[in-house]
Structures are given as C-alpha cells and as structure tokens.
Amino acid sequence: MAVSWLARLAACAPVPVFPALGMRGEEALYRLALSPEIKLVDSPRHASLLLVAGGVPPSMQQALRRVHDQFPAPFTTLWYRSTPLVELPRAAVTTVDSLDALPGALVESHGSLLRNTVGHSPRLLPDAPPHPWQGLGDDGHGGEGMMGGVPYGRPMAMPPTEDLRDGLALDVLTFRLGPFFPLWPPGLEAEVILQGDIIQQFSVQSSPFPRALAPVFHEAREQSVAIAALERARARHHLQALFHALHLAGLEGLARDALRLADRCPSGDIALLAKWFKTFERRMKRRGFFALHLPERGALRQEQAERLGGFAARAAGIDRDARTEDDGYRRLAFATITQQAGDTRARWRQRLAEIAQAFDLAARAQRDDMRTAQTDAVETPRGAWRDSRPGGTSPLLEDLLPGLEWGEALASLASLELAALSPWPREERAETQMGGAA
Amino acid sequence: MELLLFFVILILSLGAGLLLQWWPSRHHPMPTYPQRAPFLGGGLPDTHAWSRFHVRYYPMALLLIAFEMEMMFMYPWAVVYVAQGMKAVMEMGMFLAILSVGILYGWREGVFRWQ
Numbered sequence: 001m002a003v004s005w006l007a008r009l010a011a012c013a014p015v016p017v018f019p020a021l022g023m024r025g026e027e028a029l030y031r032l033a034l035s036p037e038i039k040l041v042d043s044p045r046h047a048s049l050l051l052v053a054g055g056v057p058p059s060m061q062q063a064l065r066r067v068h069d070q071f072p073a074p075f076t077t078l079w080y081r082s083t084p085l086v087e088l089p090r091a092a093v094t095t096v097d098s099l100d101a102l103p104g105a106l107v108e109s110h111g112s113l114l115r116n117t118v119g120h121s122p123r124l125l126p127d128a129p130p131h132p133w134q135g136l137g138d139d140g141h142g143g144e145g146m147m148g149g150v151p152y153g154r155p156m157a158m159p160p161t162e163d164l165r166d167g168l169a170l171d172v173l174t175f176r177l178g179p180f181f182p183l184w185p186p187g188l189e190a191e192v193i194l195q196g197d198i199i200q201q202f203s204v205q206s207s208p209f210p211r212a213l214a215p216v217f218h219e220a221r222e223q224s225v226a227i228a229a230l231e232r233a234r235a236r237h238h239l240q241a242l243f244h245a246l247h248l249a250g251l252e253g254l255a256r257d258a259l260r261l262a263d264r265c266p267s268g269d270i271a272l273l274a275k276w277f278k279t280f281e282r283r284m285k286r287r288g289f290f291a292l293h294l295p296e297r298g299a300l301r302q303e304q305a306e307r308l309g310g311f312a313a314r315a316a317g318i319d320r321d322a323r324t325e326d327d328g329y330r331r332l333a334f335a336t337i338t339q340q341a342g343d344t345r346a347r348w349r350q351r352l353a354e355i356a357q358a359f360d361l362a363a364r365a366q367r368d369d370m371r372t373a374q375t376d377a378v379e380t381p382r383g384a385w386r387d388s389r390p391g392g393t394s395p396l397l398e399d400l401l402p403g404l405e406w407g408e409a410l411a412s413l414a415s416l417e418l419a420a421l422s423p424w425p426r427e428e429r430a431e432t433q434m435g436g437a438a
Numbered sequence: 439m440e441l442l443l444f445f446v447i448l449i450l451s452l453g454a455g456l457l458l459q460w461w462p463s464r465h466h467p468m469p470t471y472p473q474r475a476p477f478l479g480g481g482l483p484d485t486h487a488w489s490r491f492h493v494r495y496y497p498m499a500l501l502l503i504a505f506e507m508e509m510m511f512m513y514p515w516a517v518v519y520v521a522q523g524m525k526a527v528m529e530m531g532m533f534l535a536i537l538s539v540g541i542l543y544g545w546r547e548g549v550f551r552w553q
Contacts, residue, residue: 020480043477063480069472127470130482174484181479189481 007114014039015110018047020067021186023209025054027426028080028102030240033259035103042182044070049110050121053080054186054209060179061085063189065124067180074120076113078106091119172200179206183248184413188394199409202401207392208419213237213380215425220378221385227328227365227372228270235273235358236265237381238311238351245348245414246284249292254284270366274359281352290345297404298412299343304400308393309383312416315350316342322384327373332364344408347415382417392420497549504540508533 016039019029028051032038041047044067056064065085068077076092077084080102084093096105112118178189187209193201214233219225239262246255257280264273284290300308305316313320314336321336323329337353339346364370372378376386383390396418401409468474476483511533519526544550 045477060480066472066475066482067477067480069470070475070477072469072473123470123472125470125472127472129471130475175476175478176481176484178479178481181481191484 011111011114015049015106016041016047017049017051017106018042018044018067018071019051019053019182020056020064020180021182021209022052022054022056022060022082023187024212024422024426025052025080025082025186026211026240027099028053030243030259030262031099032103032106033243033256034263037107038103044068045072047071048075048113049106050075050077051080051106052077052082052084055082059206060187060189063179068121069123069125071121074113076109076118076121078109085124087124088121089119092121094118176205183410185209185211185419187419190397194406197406199401199404199406202398202409204394204397207394210392210422211382211417211419212422212424212426213382215427217378217380217385218425220372221375223375224328224371224373227332227370228362230372230378231358231362231365232265232270234381235277235355235362236262238355238358239265241381241414241417242348242351245411246289248410248414249289251284251287251289254280254287254289257283270359270363274356274363277355277359281356284352290348293343293345293348293411293415294408295341295345296343297345297408298347298400298415299341300400304396305342307396308416308418309390310379310381310417311350311354312347313383314354315339315347320384322377322379322386325374325377328365328370329361329372332361332370334361344412344415351415380421382419382421385421389421389423392418394418497544497547500540500544501549504537504544508537 014037017032018041019025019032021029029040032040032051044050048071050068050071052064068085076094077088078094078096080096080099082095084095094105094109096102109118113120173194174191175194176189176191178184179187181188185208187206189205191201191203191205192199214236216225216229216233220230239258242258243255243262246252246258261273261276261280264276300312300316302316302318305313305318309320315338317338317340319336319338321334323334324336326334337350337357339350339353378385380390397413400412404412512530515526515530
C-alpha cells in the first residue's frame, strides 16, 4: 500500500533521464532540456531511464553496454532514432522516431517502470571486476615499504619528471573517457593521463560524430538564400553551443534560457530577439561566466587557429571570414569581428559578438530582403565551406590540453567546435518554419 | 558493575546500529562490478580504482613530529632536571627511546635521503 502510494508520488516527479547521444542525437537533447517533465542528468547513477538518441556505430556498442550496466536497478531504455542492442529483451525496449512524441514516451516509460508494468532492463556484462587488483603484499599495497612496487607496470611517481605545475610529481591515473561522456561532444573518445588534476597526456581515440547544420547552410552552397535565414541559423547554432558551456559551468537557468532563445531564433521577431539577447548577455556577465575562464587557458597557436578556422580563428586575431567575399553581405556593410587572445574566454567573447552581429545583420537583411550573391564559399558556424566541408580537428586537443587542469580542459573543449561538418543537413520541424519566416 | 553496564549498553547500541543498516538491504545483492565501476561515459579505467596517491609530506611530517616533540619536552625537562635528578634522566631516556623508533622507521623509508 505504502509502496504503491510512494510509486505513484515518484511517477509525478520529473523523469531522471541520462541521454547517451549517438549520431545526430543533439536535437533530442535540446528538446528535452526544455521539457519541464524531464530532468536530464549527467550520470547513469542518478537516472532511471537510458535514452539512446541517434545512431550508435557497432564499434561503440560495447561502450554503450558499459553505460547501460551502470544504471541502478530498476531502469529501462528508450531508443530515439536508434537500433536497440540485440540482447535486450523486447519488454525493456521502447523505440520512438518522432521528436514531438519523445517527452511523452519518456514520462510513460517512467510511469510504467514504477508501476511494474514494463520489463526492467537486465545486466548485459558479466559480473566480474574490469581490473582485479594485482598489487603485492598482504593488503595489496603494492610492494615493499612505503615506496611500493610497480603494480600494472606503473612505477611510483618520482622526480625528475616533467614539471607540469609545481614540481610535485604525482602518481599518474590513466583512463579512457567517452564516447557517451555528457560534458564533451558526443562520439569523442580519448585516453587521458592525469597527474593529480593536471592533464599529462590526452590522446584522441575516436573523433566526435559529424555535426549537422541547419539546411539553409547547405542550400546556400547551391543557390542564393535569404541572408536573414542564414544569420538566424548561425545565431541559433552558437546559442546551442552556449547551452553546453553554461551547463558545464553549473549555470543551469542561464543554459536553459540560451536554448529558449535558440528555439525562438528561426521565426521570432528579430528586434525582440536582439533585445532579449542583450539582457541575456548582461546576466551571463553578472553571473561570472567570463570570470570562470582564466586568461591564456586553452589559447590556440597561430597555426592551430588557422587549421580550425571560423570563429576560433577570428578569436585568435585572424581576420578571415567568407562573408566578406559575398556581395550581399558587402551591401550590408559587413565587417569581421576579431579578438586577440585566442583563449577560451576570447572564443566566448567572439561567439557572443557574432550572435549579436547575426541578429543585427538579420534585422537589416530582412528589411531589404537581401540574399547571398555567391555559392562558392559559405561561412558556416564551423568555418568556411569552400571546395570541401570543414573536417574534424579533434587531434588538435592532444597539443592543446596537456598542462591544463581538468576543469579548464573541459571548458576549453566546450568553447571549440571540433566535429566535422555532416554531409546531411539537420532535419527539424523548426527549420521548415524558418524558411517560411525568411 | 557500572563498567559492565556501560559495556552492555555499548554492545546493544552497536548491534542496533548494525541491524538498522543490514535490515533494509538484506534481500538486495551487491551491485554488479560493471555498475560499481567509475562512470567514464562508456570508457574503461586502465587500472584498478585503488590508485596510489603519494602523500609527499608524510616523511617530512614524521621527522618534524619526532624532533619537535623531543624539543618541546626537553625544555621543561631541563628546568626540573636538577630537582628531580636520576628519575628525570630515566623518564627522558624512555621518551627518547620511543621517539627514536619513529626516527629509525623514517630512516628506513629514506627520510634522510635527498631525492
């Protein structure tokens, strides 16, 4: 009696969902982040539903099994535009293909789970320690005396080693992170060697999944498109990236506001959007978002910035933008914005300035119905798209991150766009509205 | 008698605490090893979670305590030594013997070796 009453009460609470993002799974994340009945969590330990959004390549299915097995029982799974793992029983699997039906399906699954009318997901991996302790000595303390032996072939950290911060050499910790780590781009898998909280080595094992852009960027490569639509899509893209950074910084309310603003970008009144964005930017500054990013952290060298292109290059002082070559933009007196420092903070300043500029350009272009004049080069939020699409640049992290503290490294990663550009545009209900609004 | 009573109370309260902890989870098995592994977004740790983290100040702290305590006791001892005589020498001898065990242990661990 009491249990059923508690279960009913629990079913009324927001559904704790851990999203494992596959290819093109971000749209589900952005949608659910704004659903009041869903609570997105960053660890399976706090969730009772596993949402797999987007396709998961076969090489990453073992990693998905590991994430799946880390949920506390009872839990169930929901697959959005994804193929469920074959070993899962049908009763523990719900598949959804419509973005609109997704929040409802999650709430329904959670309710059924608590009422015991849906099958609990079983364990998929054998119940064995992944790395049994192989130390020496009675207590496995690793050898003789205080200095220990070399379990796993890891010798005790002893000077002289490379001085990363203060000359205090610590034991190194090696682990592989990703591809479903929620605080960095989906698909990115890396082997990290930490010394204390400093990154000693960062080697990328697999690149992030290609990022799909709004269809208008793809159209702009084929025909003349409305500049207003292009700029609205650009602002939307940067605001969605800002959502991740604000979430990482723990500014949840602001993160959701960034997404709300992004959602209004395709069809909202442009003057209102610009006004809301100004207020939003002020709130961001007041809440100390920029103070979180210390100067010179995650600073790109000149050649790295050039390789990345786009806003990251402009944040490092490289005055390059494909929009300057377009007659349509020239008529709008478009001028490139640049920063000098090239670090994490400069990249966010650049992005915010580019969002404000996009609203301004969209307002003027909409008034005069301006269109792009060339299709040879399009400046996407990821960089210039000329003969070939901007490719993945994640190996750059191997140079950039060592020496940074873990928090600084994650903040630097959030400020960059390292995924390749997907050959297919993003398909969204809101995108079709955008064409109409433009 | 009082001591026995205290002992019984201690045993009873400890037993009640353990029972309270065990009772709700008596039918629940331990979580599986994959569930207990650290969450790495699908990644795996390369090593056992029992990672050695060297407390670098430990030998230095040991040495400081050994010599500092010695000095702290020796100053007042020097004042009363004349009055107390042989008894004070014996007491100081015992105290130094205990401290020197710590110093010998530190020596074995390489405290005096500059690395």
